[in-house]
Amino acid sequence: MRLKVLNISFAVFFAFLVSCLYYLQIIKGPAYKEMGHRNSIRLLSINAPRGIIYDRRNIKIAENILSFGVFIVPQEVVELDSTLKRLSEILDCPESLLKRNYNRNYQAPFAPCEVKRNVSKKDAILIEELRLDMRGVIVKELPLRSYPYAHAFAHLAGYIGEINKSELSALRSYGYAMKDLIGKEGVERLADNVLRGKSGGMQIQVDNRGRQVKVLNLKRPVKGEDVYLTVDAGLQDFIWKAMGEKRGAAIFMDPHTGEILSLVSTPSYDPNESVASILYDSDAPLMNRALMGQYPPGSVFKILIGLAGLESGSITPQTNFVCNGRLAIGKAVFNCWNLDGHGAMDIRQAIAESCNVFFYNAGLILKAEKIYEYARRLGFGKKTGIELSGEKEGFVPTRAWKRMQVRERWFAGDTVNLSIGQGYLLVTPLQIVRLVAAIANGGELVQPHVLKRKGRASGSVRLRLDAKNIEILRDAMKGVVEEEDGTGARARSSVVSISGKTGTSQAGPGLDTHAWFTGFAPSEDPEVCFVIFLEHGGSGGDVSAMIARKAVEYWYRNRRPSSVVRHP
Amino acid sequence: MLKLELKKYKDFDWVLAGSAMAVFCLGLLFLVSSTYPNKLDFVMRQAAWFLLGCLIFIFIININYRKIVGVGNIFYSLIVALLVSVLIFGSRRFGAQRWVSIGAFNMQPSEFGKLFITITLVQYLTSHKDYRSLKTMLMAFLIVMVPFVLILKEPDLGTALMLIPIVFVLLYIWGAPLRYLLGIIFCGVISSPLAWFFLKDYQKERLLVFMDPSIDPLGAGYTIIQSKIAIGSGGVLGKGWLSGTQNQLNFLAERHTDFIFSVAGEEWGLAGCLILTGLFYILIRRAIFIAEKANDPCGRLLAVGIATMVGIQVIVNISMTMGFMPVVGLPLPFVSYGGSSLLVNMMALGLLESIAIHR
Known part of the structure; x- marks a missing residue:
């Protein structure tokens, strides 16, 4: 009799186990599946090359040139501090700056993290040669927006910069994300949606410490469309x-x-340089x-x-x-x-x-x-x-x-x-x-x-x-x-009749x-x-007429x- | 003579042994997956322990269980001595002092404690027939109390707490009056808040985290959350052997020992879990069946004690991996990696067969 009670108790307990399993795996299954994905899958976006801006005769007004950037892959680096120290000596820039860039740009252990951009070719080669000594340091070629006419086209071409808070909140639904580069002025701004292209991405599987295990999926970025101006x-x-x-x-x-x-x-102003220094210039460039x-x-x-x-x-x-x-x-x-x-x-x-x-x-x-x-x-x-x-x-x-x-x-x-x-x-x-x-x-x-x-x-x-x-x-x-x-x-010309x-x-x-x-x-x-x-x-008849x-x-x-x- | 031998083995419970064997084999597959792709060290060692366990199993089924129960007090002295030596000489791992070195091996006396104390209790209860005597009952509790405190001291809360249901079930089957048992349970429940003060900080934390894993998602709650994600994400058919992301990508802690069921849940899904729990259920039903068929109180009590020991571990371990019980360090019998645990379970299996054979 008492054994029967024991039997029934065990049956009840096992029924409890089975219902728990049913709850967890069937009812809550999809939710946990999603959580599992989020656990182990990270997205890394790949920026699309920006479209070129041409003048009416297909001369480049804004283009992408190659520059060198020094990156650190966090999961491969052995001693971060000593590595940064080494780099600061080679690049001749303060270690604190590299450290700040590292912390600012850090995304994930597997994602190369930029510590210095626009490095000279000489330094880039030097670092590349020292690569074996400095594990986790890599040199990558980066597209850099360049304006060959510099000042002459500044107001027309405009310039690009990192997206700010108000732009982000206005444009988030159009696929803009944090740290995106966005046209701030001129054509860069008005044609930004065309020029920017579609950024691609990588789906990366990571382990519990966020280290890359493998690449699950790769979506290639789509280059931005080129823009042609009426300007000569x-x-x-x-x-x-x-x-x-x-x-x-x-x-x-x-x-x-x-x-x-x-x-x-x-x-x-020169759009190739940072505009921060001239924002409050009294000449309002x-x-x-x-x-x-x-x-x-x-x-x-x-x-x-x-x-x-x-x-x-x-x-x-x-x-x-x-x-x-x-x-x-x-x-x-x-x-x-x-x-x-x-x-x-x-x-x-x-x-x-x-x-x-x-x-x-x-x-x-x-x-x-x-x-x-x-x-x-x-x-x-x-x-x-x-x-x-x-x-x-x-x-x-x-x-x-x-x-x-x-x-x-x-x-x-x-x-x-x-x-x-x-x-x-x-x-x-x-x-x-x-x-x-x-x-x-x-x-x-x-x-x-x-x-x-x-x-x-x-x-x-x-x-x-x-x-x-x-x-x-x-x-x-x-x-x-x-x-x-x-x-x-004074505007009179022997070449062409001017009114x-x-x-x-x-x-x-x-x-x-x-x-x-x-x-x-x-x-x-x-x-x-x-x-x-x-x-x-x-006087209007003077210099302006001559120009x-x-x-x-x-x-x-x-x-x-x-x-x-x-x-x- | 040979005939007699064969006749003796005709009562060997194939269903019991078969289900245990099946559980072990499944467990070995889980173990492979949980340690993959590292070396098969753990699997080889577990297999070696199993072979040793088989020898002990064969040895025990040939001995009349009554003889073993008869020397229960020796087991008792042995286990108390071992538990004391653990506290004195034992090695520390994960903040607990549970292991004692014997030669090249590390032994976990508290694992053996579960079985040996059960045997001792059976010896004590079969030698006392005064079911209504409160004194006898309290004496049984006292027998358990000494190793209970020693194990608690290691600390190994899970194993210590395991002893309590074993005593109650044994007393219940032995024939103790229900009102006494309920009375004791009542007193226990009343005084349980006092126990809070005796718990270690990490044990309190585990209990709190069990109530709400999100209070500490990166610390104590992490294990539970990741385990629930693993089992839940397994769905109906699982992600496939060696393909569980929670498992293979290292999100699961303790996944070859206490949390091996999470691996099963993730990679084998509901189907695999049902097969595993089903086999466990058959095993326990079979143990109780042996208790029913046993023709003396000694065999009946021993079989019931072992059934409870295994059953409670299964229930608590599986519930805890699903987050329906607080995390207490209990292995899943025949499945979790660990020599001591496997040997004890093989001994227990041998004793059950011995009861089946020696009617």
């Missing part, structure tokens, strides 16, 4: 050099397609002045006033205003730059000689509202929509704005100032070049862009301007350069004026339009596909 590297480099030490921006654009041929901003800088346009705005006057019928080609050097409105007196007076002026002459008084009168007839309307139509006060990030809108003032913000009513003097591109008005160099493009191409507001596109660029707008009016303005701009009294005579408009805008009390020169070439059948802007660069002439001549000589641009 030779022209870009030429203009960058022509700008020299001056601060400012220069843009060359195809007036028919909106393709940016060159976009330079100075001062610049990181700022792309071509589309982030907002300045009063000065006399180059007269193109718009003239266009608005003719289009709206406020003035005709025959309208004359007499300039005797100044215009008095109430008690205020507004000077022309030529205090002796230009005499009787029509629109053509007024643009060629940049007569202020003519445009004071034209502006007063037009009124601020009409000026605002035409400025908006021609893309002022809003972004052009170029792909590059950080573009500014500029500003076109209105009566209502002044009442609200300045708490003053709009005076006739405000209209007068606006008519010569002064006062509250702010524009970006990119907006100016687009205005000129509309004159050059016969009335189309193009969409500026730097990425090569198939077919016509979208975003261009036909403005339905009267061809006769455009012809008048073109003729006037030709006069600026060609005529004896033209303000842009343009100077601008000398007040930068504020006590500061040198900003110098503008914008135009197109060849005058008869424009193929390129441009703006050269120099911050506090003096424009040199650059246009360079472009003209090299513009044909047959003429090869040599790689610097």
Whole structure:
């Protein structure tokens, strides 16, 4: 009887064992299987080579060159401290730095951990030879992003850097991960999703101490796609050099397609170096002045006033205003730059000689509202929509704005100032070049862009301007350069006929004026339009006009596909 | 004479011996896997111990178990002496002093203690027929108490605790009144919180970790968590012999000794586990069957004692690898690596056959 009880007890216990097994292996089985995988399988990502950035003639603007990096494989190293000491002697860099890099980059015992990058070839060979003495130290070839044009393309190409927290949280769902390199500025940034490719990975089986046992799976990385720009590297480099030490921006654009041929901003920086040191530089080298800088346009705005006057019928080609050097409105007196007076002026002459008084009168007839309307139509006060990030809108003032913000009513003097591109008005160099493009191409507001596109660029707008009016303005701009009294005579070239408009805008009390020169070439059948802007660069007819002439001549000589641009 | 010999062996329990043999063979396969791909040292040694065990087994089945029980007090003196010598001369491993060197071999007296104390108890109880005497019962407890304390001192909590169910089952089958037994159990349960103060720190830790393995996932809880992962991830059919990742990649601690069942669970799955536990169940059922067939209290008690000894170890060991019982150092009979354990189990098997034969 008591034996039977014993029998039953054992039966119950064994039933308990069986149900425990069932619970663990069947009910919880999949969960434990997953935990087992996580235990023993590690993922190691392999970065994809980044796509190359080419200019319009397939010249490399950003590429990957080989550099050498020194790595330590933690599971193979015998004595970490003595190994690091040895390396610090060979590489001539502090041991503490190597140690810090090691700790920062450590992933897993089997994963090579970078302790020093950009090691010279000589050191790399030396370490390779000493390999037997230093177990676990390896030299690997690393792709290094290189920008052969350095400063010249800094703002266009941009640079790459390690992903930061806010970028990571925004882009995590697009497959970005910690320590990824990501484009920070320029094309590197705007085309990052194309350039970066797809990183591959290795599934590695590890033991209980995390050491690699074997590779289970290998997914090869997919190289990023190459990106082709509309920019001409030779022209870009030429203009960058022509700008020299001056601060400012220069843009060359195809007036028919909106393709940016060159976009330079100075001062610049070398994207091959770390940008950390120049982040707070007072010259703001990181700022792309071509589309982030907002300045009063000065006399180059007269193109718009003239266009608005003719289009709206406020003035005709025959309208004359007499300039005797100044215009008095109430008690205020507004000077022309030529205090002796230009005499009787029509629109053509007024643009060629940049007569202020003519445009004071034209502006007063037009009124601020009409000026605002035409400025908006021609893309002022809003972004052009170029792909590059950080573009500014500029500003076109209105009566209502002044009442609200300045708490003053709009005076006739405000209209007068606006008519010569002064006062509250702010524009970006990119907006100016687009205005000129509309004159050059016969009335189309193009969409500026730097990425090569198939077919016509979208975003261009036909403005339905009267061809006769455009012809008048073109003729006037030709006069600026060609005529004896033209303000842009220094842009006159024996190589190619250039049309343009100077601008000398007040930068504020006590500061040198900003110098503008914008135009197109060849005058008869424009193929390129441009703006050269120099911050506090003096008179618009001076240095900026000369730079424009040199650059246009360079472009003209090299513009044909047959003429090869040599790689610097 | 020969005829008589053969007639004598006709009662040899083939099912019992066969199931034990099968368990051992399966165990050897697990052992190969748990030490793979290192040398087969452990396997060869285990096999050698088995052969020695077979000799002892054959030797014992030819002796009438009554003679062995008759000298139970000698076994008792021997084991107490050995346990004392362990505490004095013993070698330390893993923070416990459980082994004593005899020549080139390390012996674990507490393993033998389980069986020898069972024999002693059987001797004592068969010589006393006053089932209702509380004195006799307490005396039985006292007999156990001396080696119990010595083993506890090593410390080897698992083996020491093993003795308690053996006493109770023996007293129960012997015929002690149920109310006495329940009373003692009641007192034990009441006073058990006091025992907390006598436990070593690592033993307390093990108990706490059993309650919640996640309190110390890298320390004491690690073994349990990894073992559960191993068994759980085995699923229905397992990952295949020599293919368990938990096992082969070293995540399982103690996997050739106390945690060998985790290897079985991972590589052989539910199917393998059911076969193994099934064989154990047959073995224990068979031992109790022998107790039923035994025609004297001596044989019945001895068989029951051995069945309990083996059965409790199986249940506790398997439950502990699955995380359903605290980790106490108990080997899985016939499977875990260890000479002392294997020899004791072979002796126990021999005694069972002796009971079956010498009716």
